[in-house]
Amino acid sequence: MTSVNGMRLGVLCSGGKDSLFACYLAMQKEEVACLISVRSRNEESYMFHIPNVHLVPLQAEAAGLPLVTVETEGIEEAELSDLSRAICLAVERHGIEGVVTGALLSVYQATRIQRICRDLDLWCFNPLWYTDQEAYMELLVEAGFRAVVTGVFSAPFNAAWLGRMIDQEALKDLKQYARKHRITLTGEGGEYETLVLDAPFFARRIVIEESTEEYFNYRGILRVRRASLEAK
Amino acid sequence: MIFLLDLSYRAHSLSRDEFVGPVARIVSRAGQEWRETHFSEIRSDDLKGAIGIILCGTALKDNLFAARVQEFSWLRNISVPVLGICAGMQILCLVFGGTIRPGCEIGMTTVRADTPDPLLPGSPAFQAYELHSFTCDPPQGWVVMAVSDSGVQAVRHPDRPLYGVMFHPEVRNDGVVERFLSLCQEKDR
Numbered sequence: 001m002t003s004v005n006g007m008r009l010g011v012l013c014s015g016g017k018d019s020l021f022a023c024y025l026a027m028q029k030e031e032v033a034c035l036i037s038v039r040s041r042n043e044e045s046y047m048f049h050i051p052n053v054h055l056v057p058l059q060a061e062a063a064g065l066p067l068v069t070v071e072t073e074g075i076e077e078a079e080l081s082d083l084s085r086a087i088c089l090a091v092e093r094h095g096i097e098g099v100v101t102g103a104l105l106s107v108y109q110a111t112r113i114q115r116i117c118r119d120l121d122l123w124c125f126n127p128l129w130y131t132d133q134e135a136y137m138e139l140l141v142e143a144g145f146r147a148v149v150t151g152v153f154s155a156p157f158n159a160a161w162l163g164r165m166i167d168q169e170a171l172k173d174l175k176q177y178a179r180k181h182r183i184t185l186t187g188e189g190g191e192y193e194t195l196v197l198d199a200p201f202f203a204r205r206i207v208i209e210e211s212t213e214e215y216f217n218y219r220g221i222l223r224v225r226r227a228s229l230e231a232k
Numbered sequence: 233m234i235f236l237l238d239l240s241y242r243a244h245s246l247s248r249d250e251f252v253g254p255v256a257r258i259v260s261r262a263g264q265e266w267r268e269t270h271f272s273e274i275r276s277d278d279l280k281g282a283i284g285i286i287l288c289g290t291a292l293k294d295n296l297f298a299a300r301v302q303e304f305s306w307l308r309n310i311s312v313p314v315l316g317i318c319a320g321m322q323i324l325c326l327v328f329g330g331t332i333r334p335g336c337e338i339g340m341t342t343v344r345a346d347t348p349d350p351l352l353p354g355s356p357a358f359q360a361y362e363l364h365s366f367t368c369d370p371p372q373g374w375v376v377m378a379v380s381d382s383g384v385q386a387v388r389h390p391d392r393p394l395y396g397v398m399f400h401p402e403v404r405n406d407g408v409v410e411r412f413l414s415l416c417q418e419k420d421r
């Protein structure tokens with residue numbers, strides 16, 4: 001069923017905290033052979049996290065992992081065939097036996113990825129599935145992940161959240177928002193998006209050198225224009 | 233104490249957090265203590281003090297448990313309530329003389345409660361999350377409580393508090409687990 005060294009897995013990576021934390025968990029149990037990224041041209045994509053997915057190659061380099069990338073127009077359902085194509089490429093190039101996702105609560109996403117894996121006869125792992133959101137966020141910070149907010153899409157997030165690091169102080173504010181404004185603590189409801197700049201398995205960390213911000217009426221995006229890797 | 237049995241392909245596997253973790257959270261939220269063990273590591277002492285047992289599900293491609301059904305023969309003599317979820321229901325069926333056959337369902341589906349039971353949601357039909365590649369033909373005499381268009385969704389032993397659900401109640405049907413926990417407490421009194 002599994003090799004001595006564990007199953008070879010590909011991690012679906014959007015660049016955000018959930019997919020990279022899922023990668024971190026997978027590395028503790030099996031062998032992560034590559035990251036898989038789908039770059040959508042549609043900012044409203046149902047499946048794929050958008051704002052800074054172009055930085056996944058830098059994350060892959062920081063982690064010393066190969067990356068398989070495909071592009072999609074991001075049209076609902078049709079984008080699934082592009083995801084399937086990306087996973088097929090990962091099978092061909094890296095011999096993966098299964099896929100890991102950072103799905104937390106989205107039955108929509110999980111169902112579709114499970115179906116693709118069934119059709120390709122691959123394992124599918126969702127190690128954050130229905131996890132305790134508060135415990136997960138605490139662990140994320142304590143484990144040494146450095147994730148910054150790169151998109152906000154709901155009240156009460158103001159422009160100051162763009163570029164803000166998810167640290168203990170930010171987590172305290174997010175918990176308060178979750179209680180008062182009923183956002184999901186992890187942003188799973190699409191309330192905010194993140195970009196991981198550093199993780200325990202990164203050999204180097206990402207530095208944002210140039211970025212622009214757009215913000216209006218509780219919706220905002222931090223677009224990273226230029227970034228590089230630096231020694232830790 | 234509620235005893236959670238991990239049916240996945242290996243002890244402490246990457247599947248544990250996906251299939252045991254969410255059930256454990258529901259048990260904790262209900263104010264009950266729980267312990268967990270992988271099916272390959274269970275010892276007779278483990279069940280001491282357990283007022284109920286939940287057999288957790290597995291990944292879609294993980295059917296190793298069915299090839300090792302002899303390791304679950306202890307279930308025949310168990311006296312406390314048991315809830316088998318997905319792979320757990322398949323194991324209950326196999327241990328008590330039923331069979332399983334290929335039958336895949338993924339995602340939300342409509343489940344019809346043909347034989348009302350306090351364990352299930354009160355409505356005649358409800359939405360439930362499915363993730364299985366085999367379906368069950370229940371043991372002779374077992375009561376089929378609910379079905380979907382694809383097969384049997386919930387069963388119970390005719391005389392003993394042994395229940396199986398093919399859907400995953402930990403996703404959007406927490407009440408099924410909560411009512412099972414209440415049943416365990418009632419039986420323990």
